Amino acid sequence: MNDQAPLDLGPQTKIVADLVAGVGDDRLTGPTPCPRYAVRNLLGHLAGLAVAFRDAGRKDFGPTTDTSPDSAVPDIGPGWREELPRVLAELAEAWRDPAALTGETRAGGVTLPAPVALAVAADELVIHGWDLARATGQSYAPDPAALESAHAFVLATAAEPEPVPGLFGPPVDVPSDAPLLDRVVGLSGRDPGWRP
Helix, strand or coil: CCCCCCCCCCHHHHHHHHHHHHHHHHHHEEECCCCCCCCCCCCHHHHHHHHHHHHHHCCCCCCCHCCCCHHHHHHCCCHHHHHHHHHHHHHHCCCCCCHHHHEEEEEEEEEEEHHHHHHHHHHHHHHHHHHHHHCCCCCCCCHHHHHHHHHHHHHHCCCCCCCCCCCCCCCCCCCCCCHHHHHHHHCCCCCCCCCC
């Protein structure tokens, strides 16, 4: 860790929560940039990752931190409009505790250094925020600090000799002078021009 203040996920979780509020019921079965997921499944994935990374920040280990996100196609429950913004806020709050950034933690069944888990959470929120905005026709401008963190994470991941199974698809070529969000989206295996 450097002397820089740790990333606050709050601005990005608020942006994602605002996108969630803009999802009409008529959009729930629509496609997303995630081939296996309709919008309702993407929302379910967001809820699951928010809980998993909240508990990873709290170091409250159990089924929420030990289950692979690929174990089942996620879905939303009846109270998703209230639950999802709540767990997103709890996620941000958990990582504001300095103890969250110490030692190791677990998420998705993987043990990793706590600062790396924070970077993964930021990346998930940035990328899936883009997924949700694109799938539901909403405008999207991620939190700049979260976007920078996601960029550093996807660059480091892309440089690994062996890809992390299930983490990203093959990178999509994006011009080097494209906006940073487009480059991050491309590195994550998505086409920045995707539309439903």
